[in-house]
Amino acid sequence: MTWWQTDETHEASLTSWVPGAAGHPVFPVQNLPFGIFSFENAEPRAGVAIGDAILDLRAVAELGLISPAAAAACGEATLNALLALPAHERRALRTALSKLLCDAAQRPAIEPLLRPSATCVLHLPARIGDYTDFYVGIHHANNIGRQFRPDNPLLPNYKHVPIGYHGRASSIRVSGVPLVRPKGQRKAPDADAPTYAPTARLDYELELGVWIGAGNALGEPIPVAEAGDHIAGFCLLNDWSARDLQAWEYQPLGPFLAKNFHSTISPWVITPEAMAPFRQAQPARPEGDPAPLPYLFDATDQAHGALALTLEVFLSTREMREQGTAPHRLSRGPASNMYWTVNQIVAHHASNGCNLQPGDLLGTGTISAPEREGFGSLMELSIGGKEPIALPNGQSRSFLEDGDEVILTATASREGYASIGLGECRAVVLPAT
């Protein structure tokens, strides 16, 4: 059993006794993602999503139904200890939970431990030690590079180095928390001097997040063949960006205030075990591209390291909500548009001995498809604001306006398996203070 191998917990025929779980488009019993939730006056605790309910793992642990190591991890107010569990412990917990939720004989004991999701509050799943954002969406890199550096969109290192940079951990918020439009320095190319004002080019970025499980000691790289063992889950990530701040500040040390004012993640940690059926071969590199250096190459990773996910972005303006209009889909595309696998970015991150820790979060960078329907940011969709997007209700957008809500979703499907979702990553833009 390894990160890409399926077991009995994936069988499409598995049916949970939880009402509404069978055929649930996001959280069937084949998913079983972990999160932190609270209800009424109870303190935040670990839970598992099943259908439209959340199973209280602290309560399950108190019944003595899971292993002592898993029970201890489930008793905390963050998932850090659970993420740190060895992969075999995490898999054993998954198997145990799958059985509890499918075996009708367990229903009397377990059903009282379910809470309707609609009555619960979801929290950040982990205390995020360090957050790193990568740049593996090659079509995004090309699109955005063309706007920042028309003569030089893709730099010479791109196909050799999984480019990444450190982001801000403190300002990551869970789905649903509104963001405040940031102020900052910006300077139009023809202006004499910069001004400090609310951003006029607020954007979203469609990314996947990767949760680190077991860490590595400082000074000890993680071989790419072992990188999968260090990944404890996946989520959606919106890397909100202020493009005018970014253009003015980003040289020579990279994006800073253009990004660190707020990032939004989906609340559920989708485990590698749940994603196992939805792994696929990394697309072959185009003819002429360099092969990855040996420290980034693993044949198993190349054969199974890509994620078969369909990513979608929806926009709901305040006017649309007042009109009762459904959110408008801005883009749709596959996660296979990643030039590097998630295992490669983990191995690269630790290749200099940098120590990753349980609960660290890695972003993939914006994932855009080659076609405009799959562009993962407004900067790309509106060609830097030059071609506003028409919305069905007559409104248009070059960049985000106050009151806009952006919703990211992702779905994994494969013939013969139950589809699962990553849940929602959404937030509304509030005016600058």
Next chain:
Amino acid sequence: MTWWQTDETHEASLTSWVPGAAGHPVFPVQNLPFGIFSFENAEPRAGVAIGDAILDLRAVAELGLISPAAAAACGEATLNALLALPAHERRALRTALSKLLCDAAQRPAIEPLLRPSATCVLHLPARIGDYTDFYVGIHHANNIGRQFRPDNPLLPNYKHVPIGYHGRASSIRVSGVPLVRPKGQRKAPDADAPTYAPTARLDYELELGVWIGAGNALGEPIPVAEAGDHIAGFCLLNDWSARDLQAWEYQPLGPFLAKNFHSTISPWVITPEAMAPFRQAQPARPEGDPAPLPYLFDATDQAHGALALTLEVFLSTREMREQGTAPHRLSRGPASNMYWTVNQIVAHHASNGCNLQPGDLLGTGTISAPEREGFGSLMELSIGGKEPIALPNGQSRSFLEDGDEVILTATASREGYASIGLGECRAVVLPAT
């Protein structure tokens, strides 16, 4: 009383009854820095350096000699709670400790709570949530910029924006912990392809660290006039850098693996209260430079915001230690070579609403003097490796070799006041694994 105003705890005539404290060049009773230490089998706890001893603050708190808020903060295994204290609480604690250590009547009660520093182990003073590195040393920016971009050393934003970027919190280690030479991708300009190998251009960077005290809520900027209240202390910071990795990876998103393999800080948090006598006017900007935008300008900060510190870097090679040769001073220069004050970098960091938290660490960036004697890195001293530095024992260095130890120190002096030091920031380079 504010961050630049002195009080009775600074009086040069103050004399502690602690043997060796009077006239101590680093830790006289006018300094009183906070740290985390352990001894024998005791767990890590808060302490204050005085002469060649450390006062156990947990034990002081247990005697009921300090305020309940301070006592609670001193009972933890990190300084985060102490750093988070309101400035008036921190000042009251300082005054109380100063009196306990100067009043001979207190000696019988307090002396048993002192531990000889030589018998103690120092730890990281705080759990660092986020670490941000700035780039305010304008001569460094010019020197290094000239090597990376000969035609364009100082970019157009430099004199408007306090340039900074996020660094890695997990790999920050306290003085004395050896670092492992990192491996990584590098590509010589004339090479066809990069290789993955131990860095051949390992360097140090001389920086000051700024400890954040009280934080701000997400979405709420910190006005520059209030920034001083959010700073809880200072330290020395060595931002170890692999120049060959940096040159190849840093575009377009900034330094990453070239920096995040290890950073070293001095163990003592030198408080703003201790530094109050050593504040001075920020040097006037050269004729023709733009004025700071209003959100970065505060007249009090301009009048008192600079730090009167002399910074020094020493190198001790393995051969020098075997020969019994003293460390060789590589550079010496004033901290006044900062284009932005520490209050300005704090205000800038939060100017987009980014939330700072107690225990966050900001680096100033390398502080170089205009003259070669004051260059803060080997990259500058050896002109990118082209002019090796001759050491007194006949060795030479372009970049660091295995076994080299780098030692940073800083001293604050002013006529009429007792000098204080920031302590040492040192580490030895171990071979790549």
